[in-house]
Amino acid sequence: MVHVNDGYLNLRAGYLFPEVARRTEAFLRAHRGADLIRLGIGDVTRPLVPSAVAALKEAADEMARAETFRGYGPERGYDFLIEKILAHDFAPRGVSLEPDEVFVSDGAKCDTANIQEIFSPDATVAVVDPVYPVYVDTTVMARRAGPPDAAGRYAGLTYIPATEENNFAPAPPEGLDADLVYLCSPNNPTGAVFDGKTLAAWVAWARERGAVLLFDAAYEAFIRDETLPHSIYEIDGAKECAIEFRSFSKTAGFTGLRLAYCVVPKALTGEGPDGGRVPLHALWNRRVGTKFNGASYPVQKAGAAVYSEAGRREVAANIAYYMENARVIREGLAEAGYRVFGGENAPYVWLRAPGGDSWAFFDRLLETCEVVGTPGAGFGPSGEGYFRLSAFGDAERTKEAVARIRTRLPA
Numbered sequence: 001m002v003h004v005n006d007g008y009l010n011l012r013a014g015y016l017f018p019e020v021a022r023r024t025e026a027f028l029r030a031h032r033g034a035d036l037i038r039l040g041i042g043d044v045t046r047p048l049v050p051s052a053v054a055a056l057k058e059a060a061d062e063m064a065r066a067e068t069f070r071g072y073g074p075e076r077g078y079d080f081l082i083e084k085i086l087a088h089d090f091a092p093r094g095v096s097l098e099p100d101e102v103f104v105s106d107g108a109k110c111d112t113a114n115i116q117e118i119f120s121p122d123a124t125v126a127v128v129d130p131v132y133p134v135y136v137d138t139t140v141m142a143r144r145a146g147p148p149d150a151a152g153r154y155a156g157l158t159y160i161p162a163t164e165e166n167n168f169a170p171a172p173p174e175g176l177d178a179d180l181v182y183l184c185s186p187n188n189p190t191g192a193v194f195d196g197k198t199l200a201a202w203v204a205w206a207r208e209r210g211a212v213l214l215f216d217a218a219y220e221a222f223i224r225d226e227t228l229p230h231s232i233y234e235i236d237g238a239k240e241c242a243i244e245f246r247s248f249s250k251t252a253g254f255t256g257l258r259l260a261y262c263v264v265p266k267a268l269t270g271e272g273p274d275g276g277r278v279p280l281h282a283l284w285n286r287r288v289g290t291k292f293n294g295a296s297y298p299v300q301k302a303g304a305a306v307y308s309e310a311g312r313r314e315v316a317a318n319i320a321y322y323m324e325n326a327r328v329i330r331e332g333l334a335e336a337g338y339r340v341f342g343g344e345n346a347p348y349v350w351l352r353a354p355g356g357d358s359w360a361f362f363d364r365l366l367e368t369c370e371v372v373g374t375p376g377a378g379f380g381p382s383g384e385g386y387f388r389l390s391a392f393g394d395a396e397r398t399k400e401a402v403a404r405i406r407t408r409l410p411a
């Protein structure tokens, strides 16, 4: 009889967001007609920007004519998109990359998970806790961590607590021993952002240790503070120790279209079995060429359109819309007596859950205010006692949610 991957058997219950959805649906079944406001999963609500829509339609027309039809594209992505990525996402920040260091894909969620494949099965992993659950769950699926303890800590996985004391953006702790470290900045769920000094400490640690930083910058477009880095490659030496992940989901509203990319610099190496240096770029390139046929042509055309002058203006307006929601949540809840964090350079507001039990607060918020959020415990042991509200909702509904919390559930 075939043996299953027992890593899957070590996973706790379901993935966080389906669990939130399950509880929400149960509430709705018991309270028919409830006027629910969803500020849970960070899914966008603004429609696709007009520039992207026009490009999609144009690409669909091209696909409809024999002379302009396109079949399989380059697995790594079309040059027309990669050129724009380099020119707009990196060059203005002083980062120069070669076009073939960029790998276009259909999502940062899959990229941050799939990247583990190019490392040795015994590579050890560390995460900043609380954390986007994908990094943890996929580490367990890859059998790089064992069963969880009562607090939900998986054996063999290193948790680096992100706390109020370290502004939810910890530097590498003394004696940290890990081969791969997931960093997310701006952070999901806390909304904290690494400053240049802390990121430089991470880069120095990784270079010294021979570790690789898996830097998830899916929310970089929400950074308002001009002193904060958007890319890890703004830090000297990062090309020798970091892979960066970006996404069109939250910036251009592509959660339903799917488009992302990651950067694997050619200078980045790992150790081979004979002790020699092996470029990780070659391994990832091999993996992408074998397992992926590229993001679809119309979606890449839409992605490229987002970088046009009009596209950038439209996307900036959407980001401003969400950041206004973040301000409304942050300030409204602070006035209601909550202790709030994040939401200034990120679309997530992180708050102390009154009572300390974050799932209990989830239920109370749902029952008292008919507002859905995400319990901090779902993001890891250090998330217990906290709660996340997403700024990706409709503006009027977000104001309504905050008004309800202020009147019905002040802290």
Ligand code: MLT
Pocket (backbone or CB within 6 Å): 040, 041, 042, 043, 109, 188
């Ligand atoms: C979240 O709510 O944390 C995100 O929507 C999850 C994701 O981007 O996959």
